[in-house]
Amino acid sequence: MSGLRDHMRTIRRGFRMPAIGVVTLLAGLSLAVPGTAGAAVPVAPSTTTHGTPAPAPDGAMAQVAAMQPGWNLGNSLDATGEDETSWGNPRVTEALLDNIRAQGFNSVRIPVTWGRHQGPAPDHTIDPAHLDRVREVVDWALADGFHVMIDVHHDSWQWIADMPADRAGVLARYDATWRQVAAAFRDSSPRLVFESVNEPQFTGGADDARNAELLNELNTSFHRIVRGSGGNNTTRLLVLPTLHTSADQARLDELTATFDTLGDPNLAATVHYYGYWPFSVNVAGGTRFDATAQKDLTDTFDRVHNTFVARGIPVILGEYGLLGFDRHTGTIQQGEKLKFFESLGHHARIRQLTTMLWDNGQHFQRTGFRWNDPELFAQIESSWTTRSGTASSDQVFSARAAAVTDKTLTLNLNGTSFTGLRHGAGDLVRGTDYTVQDDRLTITASALTRLSGSRAYGTNAVLHARFSHGVPWRIDLVTHDTPVLRSATGTTDSFAVPTDFRGDRLATMEATYADGTNAGPHGWTPYKEYDRAFAPDYAAGVTTLTPDFFAEVEDGAPVTLTFHYWSGTTVTYHVTRSGTSVTGTAA
Known part of the structure; x- marks a missing residue:
């Protein structure tokens, strides 16, 4: 299951576009590439020196700790089009990196896709212009004092995935790639880190055990090439992923065997984490960061810590976020989203995992240099050092058609203590405007009436x-x-269903046939995927049903839709598809 999740996420990211649950990413010298009869590929190493920033700390554990927190420069140098702007982001600038550094990040992961910029076999020569551009961005980041991680990124699914059918060809190209990259950066600061391959996956492999053998071959070859290239590469921190960058125990154990074989103290492991899948994309009724989603997170981080960190192998969470963000950050309800990031930051910190936020341009504006969701970043930033209190909801609903009544929320104190309730610059009065008993916060009807004004x-x-x-x-x-x-x-x-939302917000949608069976995509659940099957448009006053939804609806079979709103209200609606025509009626 995790392999499918990771593969789907990788494919979706390629269009950024975007798996579920767990998932990682990460002068004058001639280079001889094996299998090329000694053909020399000229590679100019980085010439920029960085004397001001502190050097990498001694020891892999210390260096990875110093990398916390980290940020991903996603969908730029890893784009698979003509250049780094082909997926919609502007060219990377020095100013962008300066501003990211000013946000408090200590490391930056720079995903790089090499394949489109390589010549044919046997040399697989990297286009000097592309290599120079990567080097320029790396040097800017190093000059800012960042720890920097570069990798072989979407090559993982573009051509490395073909390794089961073309082991020799893929390995030769992979080795040629890393020989050139290692030579180009051999004298760069020790704060530059190499990651062997992003989200490794294989097409047509016999099974995960065999695929793990292929990944071990890649990781081992990567290690041998970099260590043999001299300069700072002899001790540079190298990062190795699990298969699919999964944190399933079997995948962790497979990578552990590789670490045992290599016996190198300057290595780190990497996995990715995008949350419990139903919650991460809002499908199957996974609208809340509930006990199941919380356990998925804590179990994952516990496994990674116990397998690696507890035995002295540092871990980088090379990507984290929510998969629904690949569409837009509103796929997951705001309060539930904040609870997820608060918990993730805390548990990563206590389990000594370095985190690197996946940002494909949807979080930090790359020309405006502002956060698109300042509230989200404030929660993430706070989680680097402490816990925050939350509540069962960030919404209190009162029906206009009914009398206003007291409303109660459950506080999630998370080790804090409640100190008060504020409206604007003024504090509400405890005992009059609200009461607190244990973890129950009750806002009185009188306060709700006063604060709601004309309602x-x-x-x-x-x-x-x-x-x-x-x-x-x-x-x-x-x-x-x-x-x-x-x-x-x-x-x-x-x-589109004409919808007068009347102040409410849509949480999820069920779709069933008259006999009670599930209709539409994800037939194993009646609850459809938010944005993929349906989406509200509050400004336009409609609820859209997508072509993807109707593609898996039986022709001529009436479908009952049940819309669930955050107030707790449900409303039913009926649609029938007849060929390419659709008729919808209110219940």
């Missing part, structure tokens, strides 16, 4: 629960009524 649909006021440390927890006071859906016609390529 227009939507958020009428914003409160902040404050704790002894960490960031405050935002609470939106929302006035709503049951959404109203209207009949519509359209096509399988373009169908």
Whole structure:
């Protein structure tokens, strides 16, 4: 299952586009490439010197600890089009790296895809212009004082995946790639780190055990080539991934065997983590960071720590995030998203895992130099050093059609203590505006009535629960009524349900046939994937059903849709597909 998840995430990222659960990423010299009859490939090593920033600390554990926290320069030098702008990001600038450094990041992972910029066999010569550009960006980052990690990135699924059918050819190209990269950076600062391959996967391999043997061959060859290239490469920190960068125990054990064989103290392991899949993409009713999603996170980090860190092998979480971010960061509800990142940062810290946020351009603006979601970054940043209190929800709903009543939230103190509830610059009055009993925060009906004013649909006021440390927890006071859906016609390529949301927000959607069986994609669950099968458009007042949804709906079979809203309200609707035509009716 993890192999499929990782493969799908890798493919989706290629269009950024985007697996589930666990998943990693990471002058004047002539170079002889094996199998080329001694053909020399000229490679100019980096000539920039960096005297001001501190050198890499002694020991792999210390260096990886110094890399915390890290950030990914995703979808730039790893883009598989004509150049680094082909996936929609602007050219990388020195100013971007300066600004990322100013956010508090100590390391930057620079994914690099080499394949499109290589010549044919037997030399597989890397285009000097591409290599020079990689070197330029690396040198900017080193000059900023970053620890820098470069890798062989989307090559993993573009051509390395063919290794089961073309072992000799793939290995020769892989070796040629690393010989050239190692030679180019042999004299670079020890703060430059090499990662052997991003998210390794193999097409048509017999099974995971055989695929692990192929990965071991790549990792071992990478190690031999880099160590034999001289200069700072003789002791440079090298990062090795598990198969699929998975943290399943079998994958961790396979990589452990490689570490045991190599016996090199200057090595680190890497895995990736994108959360419990139903929560990470919002499918199968996985709308909340619930006990199951929390256990997936803690179990994963415990396994990685116990397998590697506990025996002195450092671990880099080379990518982390949520897979729904590959569409947009609103796929996962904001409060649930914040709880995930708060927990991830804490558990990574106590398990001594260095984290590197995956950012393909959706988080930090690469020309505006601002966070698209400052609240999210504040939570991430806080988690580097402490815990924050949260609550069962960041939304308190009151129906306009009913009398206002007291509303209660459960506080997740996370080792903090509750200190007060604030509206704007003023503190609310404990005992009058709210009460706290153990972990139960109750906002009184009188306070809700006063703060909600005329009770227009939507958020009428914003409160902040404050704790002894960490960031405050935002609470939106929302006035709503049951959404109203209207009949519509359209096509399988373009169908939208006219929706008067009336202040509510859509959480998920069920789809079933008259006999109770599941309709649409992901047939194993009635709950469809947010954005992939359906999506709300609050500004336009519609709920869209996608072509992907109708592609797996039976022709002529009426489908009952049940829309679940964050207030707890549900509304049913019926759609029928007839060829490419679709008719929708309100229940």
